Amino acid sequence: MRGNILAFALGVGCLQLQETLPALSLVAGLLIGGALLLLCCGRWRHALGRIATAIACAMLGLAWAALLAGQRLLDQLPAEWEGRDVQVVGVVAALPHAFERGERCAFDVEAVATPGARLPRRIMLSWYHGWREDEWRDAPLIRPAERWRFTVRLKRPHGNANPHGFDYEAWLFERGLRATGYVRPLAEAQRLDDFVLRPAYVIERWREHIRSAFFRVLPEAPYVGILAALAIGDEQAIPAAQWRLFRQTGVTHLMSISGLHVTMVAALFGGLVGWLWRRSERLMLFLPAQKAAIAAGWFTAFGYALLAGFAVPAQRTVYMLSVVALALYSGRNLGASRSLLLALLAVLLLDPWAVLAPGFWLSFAAVGLLFFVGTARLGASRGWRAALANWGATQWAVTLGTLPLLLLMFQQFSLVSPLANAFAIPLISFMITPLALLFTVLPWPPLLYFDHWLLSGLMGFLEWLAIWPVWEQPAPPLAATLVAVLGVIWLLLPRGFPARWLGLCLLLPVLFSPAERPLVGEAWVDVLDVGQGLAVVVRTAGHNLLYDTGPLYSAESDAGQRIIVPYLRASGIGRLDSLIVTHRDKDHSGGIVAVQEAVPIARTLSSLPELPGERCQAGQVWEWDGIRFTILHPDAAAYGHQAARTNHMSCVLRIENAFASILLTSDIEARDEQALLDRAAPLLRSDVLLVPHHGSATSSTPDFVAAVGAREAIIPVGYRNRFQHPRPEVVERYSGSRVWRTDRDGAVRIRLASGLTLSAYRAEYHRYWHGQ
Structure with a gap:
């Protein structure tokens, strides 16, 4: 099964490397051929059968990704309607984000009033406020779940295209935002409904209410934007200077709702429910405490992801935790690697574009390393010394294991990252984030005051660490990165394995690959x-x-x-x-x-x-x-x-x-x-x-x-x-x-x-x- 899932993932990834989508007839052939090959060879136990089954799964992965991609490409802005005024009616679908001259939000198009115009179902709109005061007027603030009539001017998704740069078009494509544009300033903009009652819009309005509560309680606090980001995923509230500090200390992944946060909060709440459940004999007879804890943890993860706007990274985490929760709830011991790969399969079935995101690979690498190291240390002695040693081994494994990917994707690595994360991960995951979430359901200001005090202490510690340099280097070749991954696995083998130091030798090419340069006279x-x-x-x-x-x-x-x-x-x-x-x-x-x-x-x-x-x-x-x-x-x-x-x-x-x-x-x-x-x-x-x-x-x-x-x-x-x-x-x-x-x-x-x-x-x- 493991090989088949990896083959399916390989097929999905292969599709995302294509310049054009395969023809529908070829996709149909891959689906039918892959299914027949799987049926014929799926029960063969010899090597040829396993190879044929893996090929079938790769064919199915490519075809599945192509079908979903083709469906999404159908929802596009026709080229002839770029740059033309179009009157639309729709709903503000997500929490608006303020920028220097206005606001930006996702907008669900319900109706197009301009004859002949055809627009995608979801677009990204910017509304500029008072940019040219002699010509433009101030625009009213927009809120999630409001229905508006706008005159907009749109263009197809487009981003800057540079080597080693961010693919903005891929980011929009994965999120289903199939056009971008702005509200025409001199045309009439009319609010038609104050609130559209749909589950997704209710959640977005709730998120807006929570964000307002944070800034109302701490209007001048320097780190209130971080608390809002940890609670509801509003990363726009964090100033650029604080993002630079996080990059310098290697804790950027902690300052937004990531898989780590969702998992940690789910584990914390699930453990609390399990502890309380064991205190009631009646509840224990109704449902074992372990299953109650698993169910509570999953519902917590799902609720937290909804509170974060159900952004794509949070969705992936929910999919992964769902697989693990189902396996544990059923009482079946799937094993660490099988659980991880089943989670990978669930993610790619629902979101085949996940392979384009660096966070996807870093998350799976980190979780896989934790399983790898944890399995190797099973049976270790208990006590505070053992707990401290396990924590140190975990930090070492995650830091070392993600190093090749960080250098390949971002070409930099914080030298103080292990120390910064050793303090920041438990503090943010088990104290700062839970207190911020508690404030969302129990809006008692002292909770937020204390939470901000804790965060201020952590930020002071990070500022002290930020004086140390950041390792920067050219983007390493892919071959050097793959060799370094082997070196990481070699280094993290159980103690006593011979010649583990050879893993360090395999890391050297990724750390010291020279940049390509012109020759003299060129x-x-x-x-x-x-x-x-x-x-x-x-x-x-x-x-x-x-x-x-x-x-x-x-x-x-x-x-x-x-x-x-x-x-x-x-x-x-x-x-x-x-x-x-x-x-x-x-x-x-x-x-x-x-x-x-x-x-x-x-x-x-x-x-x-x-x-x-x-x-x-x-x-x-x-x-x-x-x-x-x-x-x-x-x-x-x-x-x-x-x-x-x-x-x-x-x-x-x-x-x-x-x-x-x-x-x-x-x-x-x-x-x-x-x-x-x-x-x-x-x-x-x-x-x-x-x-x-x-x-x-x-x-x-x-x-x-x-x-x-x-x-x-x-x-x-x-x-x-x-x-x-x-x-x-x-x-x-x-x-x-x-x-x-x-x-x-x-x-x-x-x-x-x-x-x-x-x-x-x-x-x-x-x-x-x-x-x-």
Whole structure:
């Protein structure tokens, strides 16, 4: 059975790697063929029969995942209705989350009033409040379970596509959010019903009531957002600074409702019910205390998951606990590995996209390691020393066992994580979270005061630990990660097993895998997909340069922390030899603070007088590893007078080797292009051009385009941006070039060597849900 479940999981995972879904006829063939093969070979006991059965299960897993995926893809926004006003009636389906200029929520579409329009059943809506006060009005607050009539403008799910980046489209797809958009500000918005009576909406309204109670009792408390997150899963209330602290100490998984919390709370409540149950002879005769504890624990887990909004991670935990609870309740001893794999099967049957989530793999790895270590220590002596030794062994196993996955997925690991978790796990799971949950049913303020006091002590301890460094490294190869997993298993074998130290040797490749670098005379230039903005990473054999830092998305989010810094870390770039901030506009300089805080910077060039460093000006030249860098704009005289637009001060950089050249132009406009033609026309000829100002009509004059004569033109642009970049007439001017667009192609990599090679990330990493 174990092998068959793993084969089914392999089939499900294989489907999630496909660029397109298989045809319905092929899916039907896999279903029928897999079922027949399973019936014919399922009873064979020899090796050939077991192999045939595993193949049948893999076929069924792939077909099952394909059927569910095909069904979800049918519920999509037609391309012709992107960016058009549509009047809808629906219900606010989940707890709204506030952001800098408004609120965002999931919205269940009940009716579409616009003739001919067809929308998905569930969408993600943003409602901006008073963004442009001369044109937009303040919007009323929205509450869960309210029915509204809105005029909305939608687009298909779309996210930034970068190597080692977060797949936002997969996240939306798994949650059934099949379009995103915003409420039109000048159109009428009408609340039709204050409360729609449906079970899911009742729970969401209850969650809102609880959140309000937390902030009403502790309005100015620094950690009230954490308590709300632990109780109802509202992670948006936790400030960015606190999230950074959690990452530095390796306890991020504890600050939101995870499988660990649900399991711990269920175990705590189940144990309490079992203890009380044994005190009543009548109850014991009615139902054994062990079964009563199991049932109480399961209902607690289910209720806690509902209180958390029944988010996908909580759902997976409930599915897993359901399998374990049924096995224990029936009195059958399935064994640790069989119980874990049955839970895996239950999760994948209901949520085949779970394999896309890092948390899914980390949860199963952690639970599997606990079973592995716990089984090895059965029969150990009792007493407080033994309990302490078991606790230490558990911390050691989970820390060491999840290390390869953490390095593969996040390329960093907190060195103080074992110590931080040793204190944080029991305190949060058995005291802070239960007290927060108790407040939801017994809203007595002293409970929350005491809970916040406990949390404050823990946060002080974490701040003390945060002074220690975090291990960071390039993303290791998959082969090195698999070898490290074998090393972990070897190290965690029972005491007395010979040569356990060899496991450490198997861990070395994942810890010290060097980052790939260009050769001398070569350069790798990556135009990252940061939306409507610009960020370009340049690598030579021994040097690194960052050209612009991307946009500022909100008061607490920018391209630096979300895209650039993770990309630098995964690529093994721990130091910038040069940072060029071309001009002041927030779509080019928005991520500068995050970059400065994350990596040391040897030299800063910019046109910003307030930014420490050097001014970039025409004539600056340097050479790294056989690659020549030249600043072409602005000239020194431009700093003597105030430019009408900051775009005119954009730093223009030319990169070349003996065979080809690249011209990075930032946001220069027509007059700057003419100045370059007058001053440095011979230097403009380049093989690759970063199209000026995102393809705006104010740039890319015909004379400039002809003078550059680029074979390849790259337009850094946001998907369906409000500026309508790039303009069609500008794209037409580049008809003689091959045109790349970051909104369509994702990150674009240029390899400047003896030849010139360009590749797009979306072409290399394309999945069936992308663009759907």
